[in-house]
Amino acid sequence: MTVDTTSILRIRKPQRRLGGRVLRxxxxxxxxxxxxxxxxxxxxSPLWLxxxxxxxxxxxxxxxxxxxxxxxxxxxxxxxxxxxxxxAAPTLLIAVITPIVAVLVTVPITLWxxxxxxxxxxxxxxxxxxxxxxxxxxxLAFIAxxxxxxxxxxxxxxxxLFGALYRVFFGQAKSLHQQLYVEAAAVDGVKPMTASMCxxxxxxxxxxxxxxxxxxxxxxxxxxxxxxIGLGPQPPEPTWGGMVQTASKFIFQQPWMxxxxxxxxxxxxxxxxxxxxxLAGGSAMPPSLVSLKRRKTPADAAATAPESGTPSASxxxxxxxxxxxxxxADADGALVVQxxxxxxxxxxxxxxxxxxxxxxxxxxxxxxxxGCGKSVTSYAMLGLLAPGxxxxxxxxxxxxxxxxxxxxKTLQRVRGHEIAFISQEPTRALDPMFTVGWQLAASxxxxxxxxxxxxxxxxxxxLTDVGIVDPPxxxxxxPHQISGGMAQRVAIALALSGxxxxxxxxxxxxxxxxxxxxEILGLLRGLIxxxxxxxxxxxxxxxxxxxxxxxxxVMYAGQIVExxxxxxxxxxxxxxxTMALLAADPHAILDFxxxxxxxxxxxxxxxxxxxxxxxxxxxxxxxxxxxxxxAIPLQPRVQGDGGVRCIRRDDVRGRQEEWRRPVAVGGER
Amino acid sequence: xxxxxxxxxxxxxxxTPLLEVRNLSIRYGRKGPLAVDDVSFxxxxxxxxxxIGESGSGKTTIGRAILGLVPVTSGRIIFEGRDITRxxxxxxxTLQGDLRAVFQDxxxxxxxxxxxxxxxxxxxxxxxxxxxxxxxxxxxxxxxxGLAPGSEERYPRQFSGGQRQRVAIARALVTxPRLxxxxxxxxxxxxxxxxQVLNLLSDLRAGADLGYLxxxxxxAVVEFLAQRVVVLNRGRxxxxxxxxxxxxxxxxxxxxxxxxxxxxxxxxEQARRRQAWQQLKASASAPVA
Numbered sequence: 001m002t003v004d005t006t007s008i009l010r011i012r013k014p015q016r017r018l019g020g021r022v023l024r025x026x027x028x029x030x031x032x033x034x035x036x037x038x039x040x041x042x043x044x045s046p047l048w049l050x051x052x053x054x055x056x057x058x059x060x061x062x063x064x065x066x067x068x069x070x071x072x073x074x075x076x077x078x079x080x081x082x083x084x085x086x087x088a089a090p091t092l093l094i095a096v097i098t099p100i101v102a103v104l105v106t107v108p109i110t111l112w113x114x115x116x117x118x119x120x121x122x123x124x125x126x127x128x129x130x131x132x133x134x135x136x137x138x139x140l141a142f143i144a145x146x147x148x149x150x151x152x153x154x155x156x157x158x159x160x161l162f163g164a165l166y167r168v169f170f171g172q173a174k175s176l177h178q179q180l181y182v183e184a185a186a187v188d189g190v191k192p193m194t195a196s197m198c199x200x201x202x203x204x205x206x207x208x209x210x211x212x213x214x215x216x217x218x219x220x221x222x223x224x225x226x227x228x229i230g231l232g233p234q235p236p237e238p239t240w241g242g243m244v245q246t247a248s249k250f251i252f253q254q255p256w257m258x259x260x261x262x263x264x265x266x267x268x269x270x271x272x273x274x275x276x277x278x279l280a281g282g283s284a285m286p287p288s289l290v291s292l293k294r295r296k297t298p299a300d301a302a303a304t305a306p307e308s309g310t311p312s313a314s315x316x317x318x319x320x321x322x323x324x325x326x327x328x329a330d331a332d333g334a335l336v337v338q339x340x341x342x343x344x345x346x347x348x349x350x351x352x353x354x355x356x357x358x359x360x361x362x363x364x365x366x367x368x369x370x371g372c373g374k375s376v377t378s379y380a381m382l383g384l385l386a387p388g389x390x391x392x393x394x395x396x397x398x399x400x401x402x403x404x405x406x407x408x409k410t411l412q413r414v415r416g417h418e419i420a421f422i423s424q425e426p427t428r429a430l431d432p433m434f435t436v437g438w439q440l441a442a443s444x445x446x447x448x449x450x451x452x453x454x455x456x457x458x459x460x461x462x463l464t465d466v467g468i469v470d471p472p473x474x475x476x477x478x479p480h481q482i483s484g485g486m487a488q489r490v491a492i493a494l495a496l497s498g499x500x501x502x503x504x505x506x507x508x509x510x511x512x513x514x515x516x517x518x519e520i521l522g523l524l525r526g527l528i529x530x531x532x533x534x535x536x537x538x539x540x541x542x543x544x545x546x547x548x549x550x551x552x553x554v555m556y557a558g559q560i561v562e563x564x565x566x567x568x569x570x571x572x573x574x575x576x577x578t579m580a581l582l583a584a585d586p587h588a589i590l591d592f593x594x595x596x597x598x599x600x601x602x603x604x605x606x607x608x609x610x611x612x613x614x615x616x617x618x619x620x621x622x623x624x625x626x627x628x629x630x631a632i633p634l635q636p637r638v639q640g641d642g643g644v645r646c647i648r649r650d651d652v653r654g655r656q657e658e659w660r661r662p663v664a665v666g667g668e669r
Numbered sequence: 670x671x672x673x674x675x676x677x678x679x680x681x682x683x684x685t686p687l688l689e690v691r692n693l694s695i696r697y698g699r700k701g702p703l704a705v706d707d708v709s710f711x712x713x714x715x716x717x718x719x720x721i722g723e724s725g726s727g728k729t730t731i732g733r734a735i736l737g738l739v740p741v742t743s744g745r746i747i748f749e750g751r752d753i754t755r756x757x758x759x760x761x762x763t764l765q766g767d768l769r770a771v772f773q774d775x776x777x778x779x780x781x782x783x784x785x786x787x788x789x790x791x792x793x794x795x796x797x798x799x800x801x802x803x804x805x806x807x808x809x810x811x812x813x814x815g816l817a818p819g820s821e822e823r824y825p826r827q828f829s830g831g832q833r834q835r836v837a838i839a840r841a842l843v844t845x846p847r848l849x850x851x852x853x854x855x856x857x858x859x860x861x862x863x864x865q866v867l868n869l870l871s872d873l874r875a876g877a878d879l880g881y882l883x884x885x886x887x888x889a890v891v892e893f894l895a896q897r898v899v900v901l902n903r904g905r906x907x908x909x910x911x912x913x914x915x916x917x918x919x920x921x922x923x924x925x926x927x928x929x930x931x932x933x934x935x936x937x938e939q940a941r942r943r944q945a946w947q948q949l950k951a952s953a954s955a956p957v958a
Contacts, residue, residue, distance in 0.1 A: 179777050179780075180772045180773075180774055180777045180778035181777065181778055181779055181780040181788070183733075183736075183738055183770075183772070184770065184772065184778055184779075184788070184837075184840070185791060186736075186737070186738060186758065186761075187736050187737075187738075187768075187769060187770045187792075188766075188791045188792035188795055189758075189761050189762040189764070189766070189792060189795040189796070190791055190795055191758065191759070192758050198780075198783075199780050199783075202782050203780075203781070203782060369859040369860065369861060369862075370830075370859050484724070513723035513724055513886060514723070514886065514887070514888075514927060514930040514931045514932075515723060515926060515927065515930045516723075517930065517932075518929075518930040518932070518943070518946055521932075522943075522947075540859055540860055541932070542860070542934030543931070543932025543933050543934050543939065544932055545934065546932060546933065546934045546935055546936045546938075546939040547932045547936075547939050547943060566936050567936050567937075570934050570935060570936060571935060571936070571937075580861065581860055581861065582934060584860050584861050584863070584864035585860055585864075585889075585934055586864075586867070586887075586889035586890050586892065586893045587889040587931065587932065587933045587934055588933065588934050588935070589889070589893070597868055597871070598864035598867055598868055598893065599861075599864060600861060600864045600865040600868050601861040601864075601865075604829055604831065604862075
């Protein structure tokens, strides 16, 4: 599982609820005040208006705004303010009928269609028929048949909207229906329709509310339009559409008249739409996956680092200094990470003082549970930290260049060309809109600077190199047409298109079947031998580490707790956490005879920000004692090269079997 | 586990298997290929059966068919002597929560808008258990999976992945079922959490009349939990038998490939396995089982 760094950011910023979103947005509040105020003013109008809406004063026709008539008068000397306000409540209240009818009809039908495959076909056809009906013609014919009864017209309009609304609702209802909790409800024996009402409808309520408000605006527009062509309530009854029509007749004698009549109509529809916009979270842009813009200049980061140095960071630095002594920093083809500290901006530290070294042609495994900082560390090596995260101190040395302080141009030269990346989800590397061949050729063209024909030849060769049986066919396929294993091979080919010297692979086989995994591991092994490439393999599968890696570093809560050659770490672990991971892995048991328990490490990885200055694993460690509260640096292993971060390392060595002793059921939090 | 005495209510009950799947075939759509092709197996009372296969082997489809979530094309599913192959949603209530499920994804198997107590009490409400009794049983179920009292009022997002899977197990166990279908119940979890959940499943069945159909793609996980195992490939059973026998002496070529492909965290043993796997692959480049 990849580390979900965004979850940490999410903890600090809880998702806003619908109501809160409206209250926090000035636009939405203004819209709401406008709509509610208009209805209230209209309903109470007899109490405060100076003139009745039908009161004529032929001595003051077509007047502009004055103290007597605040918004002027029309061609019969009637007060415009009075007419606009009086017309408001009927207009708005009748307009509400349309969305009510549309939602009441569409929602149950959508839920029904989303649940039953047979109903789906039928309702789909029905919605297509409704969509293809000429709405305007039907409304006009309807008025011709039943007269200008506005509520009835609004009901008819609501029914006609079914086709469009169904399309909007159905996709969401269908995907919600495929959620496991809806299936779980079916297993519970909950009635299908009850399950839909309980689990599907509440989760699509935002969409329903947004559509409701949008249709409300549309209904106001339709009413005004009908009144404008004389199909609304008949004169002298005041209507907004009728008034706009009158104003347009006298546009040359008194242009002012158009402003209040048209203005109130426009403002009301804008209010409804902006309300819908805020409800839909229109201003909330999805966060981008990676930030290419750096939050701090490297100089700033370097300057602030000493002040922000926490005790753990400074001890980490001390070790890095110690280990840097025997590591030539500019070793050719080696990636050296020294005392890397990564943190959330204005938030907790995620990685504190990690040092790694990957020699040329070597494979380094980076293992640990979710939330230990493995993925964040690997993204930092590419200069691709998620927005809101930054490197606080430390160095990432690649061929003598410090990638932490490198500018975007240098990083672009390194990324893809020298260091490439493969992710857990091969589909994330492939754009579903383009063929495999097009994407591969484009990448080759960009990274190797060759022409189209040469790029296609190289693409074909790359696919052959990654063991694809029928490269010409795969070149013309779209990503969804190939299997997961093949997609991962294509993703590897894509990563190889720049002839990288280092491949960072983040759980490259976790999503694959074991037989496909074995093939991909074989492929990677071959590539290392052929191309003299090095790999950093981020994984939580110790079997994969044993298969491919030369060295391994075990991470826990943002620190390296044990490192060394793969044989030393996996066969003779010296840190209690490594021991626990091995004892928890059912694959480690080669004979199940008499084995009834796996080791279970009580509790969870502590969240960033709650890390103590002592051993971070102590609260879950069965060997923990009072001395573990003291800060502990990485110290040399007893057997082999590498380090261990445990103050009791001499007492616990060789006691990994003890992790299998049972703990009370579930009492392990 | 086979030594655990089943709770026998009548002399007959011991003879009737808990679940019997007979010649099950399932086809998606009217003309699609067979996802499950003539599969038969039984699960005894209190027994754990492992269902192993790669993606596309039909293992999940079989589990879903037993739960009534996909229509069966042909064959029969008999649960405690009763044919449940084509049970309607309404008739499924009459199972009284004897047949339950734990799904793979602990994140989407709980409604984000409902406190977890709602999810736990839903099957009890359906079975007509009175309110006071419901509260008691929900708390007992949460306690049995090691969640703190008061957890029932919290929302799914307030739990970690491992804790959510505990909630899902509590939901399955709240009705005191006879059979729980666990569909890849631990494959989305970290090693240590996976071990916690596996130990929990193993502890819960101890001394109880509880069987599991444990669906997984990971040999070692099945080996830990299941007494018997069924190996599936492309919708067909390639091998079935006692887990120990199958693991020590796999008969089908496909099973051997599957076992050799599963990596172990010991570099030398893994190197041997890798070689075995490469030989198997070379020897079988002709027909795939």
